[in-house]
Each structure stands twice: as structure tokens, then as C-alpha cells.
Amino acid sequence: MSLHFLGNSVTLENVYIASSGTVCGPLEYLGPLGSCFDKSLQDYHYGEKSFEKAERKMLRDALDICLKREKLKYKDIDLYLGSDLLNQITSVNYLARELPQPFVGLYGACSGFALSMAMAGLLIDAGYVDKIVTMVSSHNATAERQYRYPVEYGVQKKDTTTFTATGAVSTLLTKQPQSVRVEAITLGRVIDYSQNDANDMGRAMAPAAFDTLVNHFQDLKRTFHDYDLVVTGDLSMYGHQILKEMLQRHKMDVVRYNDCGCMLYDLSSQPVFQGGSGCACSALVTMGSLYPQLKDKKLKRVLVVSTGALLSPMMSAQKESIPCIAHAISLEAIE
Structure with missing residues (x-):
């Protein structure tokens, strides 16, 4: 096709x-x-x-x-x-x-x-x-x-x-029909808000998540209300709050939103600082927790926005800022 x-x-x-x-x-x-x-x-x-x-x-x-x-x-x-x-x-x-x-x-x-x-x-x-x-x-x-x-x-x-x-x-x-499908994707742009602290990934990545979410909703004429759950990949507590504020300033009604970095751990008792990050963060939450709920029809449609900080140790040593990106996939349960 x-x-x-x-x-x-x-x-x-x-x-x-x-x-x-x-x-x-x-x-x-x-x-x-x-x-x-x-x-x-x-x-x-x-x-x-x-x-x-x-x-x-x-x-x-x-x-x-x-x-x-x-x-x-x-x-x-x-x-x-x-x-x-x-x-x-x-x-x-x-x-x-x-x-x-x-x-x-x-x-x-x-x-x-x-x-x-x-x-x-x-x-x-x-x-x-x-x-x-x-x-x-x-x-x-x-x-x-x-x-x-x-x-x-x-x-x-x-x-x-x-x-x-x-x-x-x-x-x-x-391509063989199953109980859950990948229904839509949004590819992210590289966004750089001039952050250069490798110990503050949430602040660096939140603008990239914002950009991808805005484009996803505009491109497909959707809102948060079209999803049972919207999750970002690994902004954790600090970046999660920054993103919510950015979306609200953009006049978006932010509902049913969470971050995988906050979901993967018990932030009140585990020694994980602001929460989780890494490739495995959004993958574990999505395929370990959300995918089974989609299979069982407990969730109908979920948007996963995995976030990434494209830094390198060499560029950080040269005082470069941290470019970031976010890609989105929409997962849907089949009736």
C-alpha cells in the first residue's frame, strides 16, 4: 500500500x-x-x-x-x-x-x-x-x-x-491480525532548548515531548481525550511537571497523562531520584504493563511518546547543549 x-x-x-x-x-x-x-x-x-x-x-x-x-x-x-x-x-x-x-x-x-x-x-x-x-x-x-x-x-x-x-x-x-495493533505514529524533530546539564534530563527532553505531542494532535486532529492513557517515556517527576505546564500554556486539556519514569518505580521509597530513564523505561512499562491491558480490553487506545536526549560525552565536555527528540506510537485494542 x-x-x-x-x-x-x-x-x-x-x-x-x-x-x-x-x-x-x-x-x-x-x-x-x-x-x-x-x-x-x-x-x-x-x-x-x-x-x-x-x-x-x-x-x-x-x-x-x-x-x-x-x-x-x-x-x-x-x-x-x-x-x-x-x-x-x-x-x-x-x-x-x-x-x-x-x-x-x-x-x-x-x-x-x-x-x-x-x-x-x-x-x-x-x-x-x-x-x-x-x-x-x-x-x-x-x-x-x-x-x-x-x-x-x-x-x-x-x-x-x-x-x-x-x-x-x-x-x-x-501483518497478521492480532488483538493489539500499532495504529499511528508520529516522528519527532530534534529540539534543543540550550540545556547542557547531563544530570537534568527531564528539563532537556520536555520540549521535545511537547513538540511531538502538539504535532501528533494537530496532524491527526486528536486531543488527550481520544486516548485512555498518554505516557511519555522518561521525563520523570521534574520533566513530567514541566511538560504539563507547557501543554496547559498551549491551552490543552491535559487528562489521563503519566510518565513511564514515574510509573516504573515507587518514587516515595526507592532510591531513583526523580524517577526512571533509559531505553528500557518506556519499553518495560509499555510492553510489560500497558500491552497486557490492551489485550484484555482494559484499555482501548494508548499513546506512547518515548523521549531521548541525544547527548554524547564528548560534546558535553565541549560545553555543547543537549539536543533531544521524541517519537510517538499509538497502540489500539482490536474489538
Whole structure:
């Protein structure tokens, strides 16, 4: 079929979610959604010699769980898409060495979940492939070592800090009808409000989420009221409040809105500062909690806006600001 964008958005007709696999870290398991995930880590090494190998193992386990549910083998998938936070998207690239089919690595920082789902949706709806698996991961220790300081240093955190979620999620998308479909997507623009503090991601990413939400609603002539729930990816408490204020100043009626970084943890008792972030944050909440509710018809339509800070340690050292992006996917239960 021929796909045509309406501004930054496009509606899809034949893209369905067939299965998923979710693996979470220790703190994520102890949070309010812990029982929603398929597998959890007892510690951050996960039986491996390095945190990076542990992240790769999480990805492999999530993929195996996802495919096992549909009785599929690695070779049965037409294309794999993957995203993580590390330089050269190391985790998914190294896992892809084990895959017999084509692989495309994507980088969108913490927006990787919605980005990979959107790209998969476009390829399936255009008729190029039948089955795509998306894979995303993040690990608190690997991300902190790359973007800030190794956790072993015990560096004191600012109040605005977010906590990188540890987890991996694989999702199988297909053109064969299922109980939940990817109904629409909105691709984000890179937005830079001249923020340069790597310990204040919520403030940096909120404008990107605002831009994508405004474009999504304008393109598709919708409002918050057209969704049972709208979630952003990882703005956490501080960024979540900033976004709400921006939307209200834009005369939007903000209802049924939450942030995955606030949903993944018990912010009153767990040591996660402002809440969660990372590729795994929106992926775990969406596929672990929201997707089952859509399957069970407890939710009808959900909008997921994964947010990403496109910083690099090198640019931060050069005092550059932090460009950010947000991509949106609309998930809908089939009657």
C-alpha cells in the first residue's frame, strides 16, 4: 500500500503486535510493576564478568522469551531492529552476531523503543516484510559509566537526576491480525532548548515531548481525550511537571497523562531520584504493563511518546547543549 504522512504523522492499517519478552533489573522488579515482567535480575552482573555482557544477556533472554511465545526460531524473522544507549549501539550490535537474518541498528537515545516500533510499522504496512522483531535495552551501570560517572565512584547526585532503568524488551510485529495493533505514529524533530546539564534530563527532553505531542494532535486532529492513557517515556517527576505546564500554556486539556519514569518505580521509597530513564523505561512499562491491558480490553487506545536526549560525552565536555527528540506510537485494542 502507499503510505502518506500527514505532517509528521501517519496512520497504519496492518501492523499488529504478536508477542513480547521483558527482562528487568533488581530495582525494577521491586517497583509497582515488578510482577508484570517475564524475568528479573538478582544483581547487575547477571552472572557475567562485565555490565556490558549482562546487558547483552538481558537482550538475548528477552528475544528468546518473545519468540518462544509464538514458537518461532531466529531464522523465522524477516528483519531485526535494535537500539540501546551505548556508543556504537554496542549491546544490540554484538547480539546481532548471533542472528541469521538482516539487522538494522537504530540510535535515538531513550526514544529507541518508539523509534524502532515506528520504523517496523512503516516497513510492515508498506508490504516489505511480514515479521519484524524490535529489541531495546539499557543498564544503569553501563549508561552511568558512559554518560556520567561509573557507579563505583559513588558520586553525589543532583536532585534533578534520573535513574537509568535496567531492562531489555523484544517485541514481535507482524501483518497478521492480532488483538493489539500499532495504529499511528508520529516522528519527532530534534529540539534543543540550550540545556547542557547531563544530570537534568527531564528539563532537556520536555520540549521535545511537547513538540511531538502538539504535532501528533494537530496532524491527526486528536486531543488527550481520544486516548485512555498518554505516557511519555522518561521525563520523570521534574520533566513530567514541566511538560504539563507547557501543554496547559498551549491551552490543552491535559487528562489521563503519566510518565513511564514515574510509573516504573515507587518514587516515595526507592532510591531513583526523580524517577526512571533509559531505553528500557518506556519499553518495560509499555510492553510489560500497558500491552497486557490492551489485550484484555482494559484499555482501548494508548499513546506512547518515548523521549531521548541525544547527548554524547564528548560534546558535553565541549560545553555543547543537549539536543533531544521524541517519537510517538499509538497502540489500539482490536474489538
